Amino acid sequence: MLFKNLNVVTSQGIKKCDILVENGKIKDIGSFSAKGIDFNGSMTIPSxxxxxxxxxxxxxxxxxxxxxxxxxxxxxxxxxxxxxxxxxxxxxxxxxxxxxxxxxxxxxxxxxxxxxxxxxxxxxxxxxxxxxxxxxxxxxxxxxxxxxxxxxxxxxxxxxxxxxxxxxxxxxxxxxxxxxxxxxxxxxxxxxxxxxxxxxxxxxxxxxxxxxxxxxxxxxxxxxxxxxxxxxxxxxxxxxxxxxxxxxxxxxxxxxxxxxxxxxxxxxxxxxxxxxxxxxxxxxxxxxxxxxxxxxxxxxSNKKGFGIGKDADFTVIEEKEWIVDSKKFYSKSKFSPFDGMKLKGTIKTVILRGEIVYDGETIKKISCKEM
The missing domain is CATH 3.20.20.140 (Metal-dependent hydrolases)
Structure with a gap:
């Protein structure tokens, strides 16, 4: 699986790159000519x-x-x-x-x-x-x-x-x-x-x-x-x-x-x-x-983080404003002190060990692991 055109946020700065994933792990980081899932420069946070x-x-x-x-x-x-x-x-x-x-x-x-x-x-x-x-x-x-x-x-x-x-x-x-x-x-x-x-x-x-x-x-x-x-x-x-x-x-x-x-x-x-x-x-x-x-x-866990050999876990972000509404929570606890607060930054896609588990609307269950 190849994820293309990501702006990955790290403590050393934002790295624009493609990420090649194999068997749930990051196999390579760079710029690749092959086709893949293109995120068009979206901000991405690993793990x-x-x-x-x-x-x-x-x-x-x-x-x-x-x-x-x-x-x-x-x-x-x-x-x-x-x-x-x-x-x-x-x-x-x-x-x-x-x-x-x-x-x-x-x-x-x-x-x-x-x-x-x-x-x-x-x-x-x-x-x-x-x-x-x-x-x-x-x-x-x-x-x-x-x-x-x-x-x-x-x-x-x-x-x-x-x-x-x-x-x-x-x-x-x-x-x-x-x-x-x-x-x-x-x-x-x-x-x-x-x-x-x-x-x-x-x-x-x-x-x-x-x-x-x-x-x-x-x-x-x-x-x-x-x-x-x-x-x-x-x-x-x-x-x-x-x-x-x-x-x-x-x-x-x-x-x-x-x-x-x-x-x-x-x-x-x-x-x-x-x-x-x-x-x-x-x-x-x-x-x-x-x-x-x-x-x-x-x-x-030394399996997590951003680098070759680490679990391919990524959260892809959109710079959009939204309003917290606890009635829409997946949690059973339908209240929040932050209800009604306007926040900047929405979740576009979530990738867990190389698989898209959230596409902005639907959650997919895969086999999860103890860290």
Whole structure:
């Protein structure tokens, strides 16, 4: 398969090229005389990965399922997700983890990674690629109560949900052992200033669009939305201290939200909002590529990214304005704090491992893989 006349967005600039795909991988990048699918110079982002997604399912399938969440992802240009473990029942033992893997293999419309939660029993720890610990309150009962020092001594990558106190402790232990640490959804000036000071090559930092955009107390989320000074501090460090933008897609029913449930849907606005930031010059397109494609790929999977031998995952963009309308979401969660917002940048085509899985109207299911 040959895709022609793409303007591929990378952290090094926009590269105009044709891409030759074989067996789902990028075989060559260049300019070829052969005929192929011509995208007429459309802007293209490789390997869009959302590193923070709650697909619900199991006992919470009335809120969301793996199927609906991943269809939502593909419809808005996300070709890979990493799922959080605070499901019901939670992903904190081998049997549930394997059930989750089977569920994703059968139902997912995009590639995926599954986080395993460690609470106190460290005997499971070594067998899992993605580990998540919760040091502060969130949806579910997965607070870590074990030996944090011992956990970090295994030198396996860890993602943490915490406030500033837990972040400080985890950073200290990451530095002590050389353990890779991913700090989820930073939300305050204090957190980002601390991380700016102590961050090294083993520590990565994530922010959500809602912590960048929404004013304090406007939505019930965890961590809480910050004040103006917090949002300004986060914006300042995009593409610097902050490596990743992720959605923290956390669907609920409208009735649950009225009762104070934490979280908002976000998988269908993560790429559109980030594109809007770039089109309106709040960030550069090079920074966009780092935040939503290249850095997540480096953290999550060496199969992803842009280069010969990488998975042929691409999202083709049109520079058109549209208005967010949650009633049209593929997600079961039909509300959004961004409803009615005019955004620049629509999804024209989505390609997953060389196959067109979304053509602007129809979603196609192919066999998806664990990252």
């Amino acid at each position: 869009v990965i959302d590193m923070h997604v709650h697909c619900r399912d199991f006992n919470q399938s009335y809120k969301e399922t793996v199927e609906t969440a991943t269809m939502a992802a593909i419809s808005k240009g996300v070709t890979g997700i990493v799922e959080m473990p605070n499901t019901s029942p939670p992903v904190n033992n081998e049997d549930i983890f394997e059930e989750r893997r089977i569920l994703f293999k059968e139902k997912s419309y995009c590639d995926y990674g599954i986080n395993f939660s460690v609470t106190d029993d460290l005997s499971f720890f070594n067998g899992y690629k993605f580990i998540k610990i919760f040091l502060t309150e969130t949806t579910g009962k997965l607070l870590f109560k074990g030996d944090l020092d011992k956990l970090f001594s295994y030198k396996k990558p860890i993602a943490v949900h915490s406030d500033i106190n837990g972040i400080k402790e985890c950073v200290k232990l990451s530095i002590k052992y050389g353990t890779k640490l991913h700090v989820c959804h930073v939300s305050t000036k204090e957190e980002i200033e601390f991380l700016k000071r102590y961050k090294n090559e083993n520590i990565t930092v994530e922010v959500t669009p809602h912590h960048l955009l929404l004013p304090k107390n406007s939505e019930n989320v965890k961590p809480d939305l910050g004040e103006k000074k917090d949002r300004e501090a986060l914006w300042k460090e995009l593409g610097k201290t902050i490596d990743v933008i992720a959605s923290d897609h956390a669907p609920h029913t409208k009735e649950e939200k009225k009762k104070g449930a934490y979280g908002i849907p976000g998988i269908e606005t993560i790429l559109p909002l980030t594109l809007d930031f770039a089109f309106r010059k709040k960030i550069s397109f090079e920074t966009l590529a780092s935040l939503i494609s290249e850095n997540p790929a480096k953290i999550v």
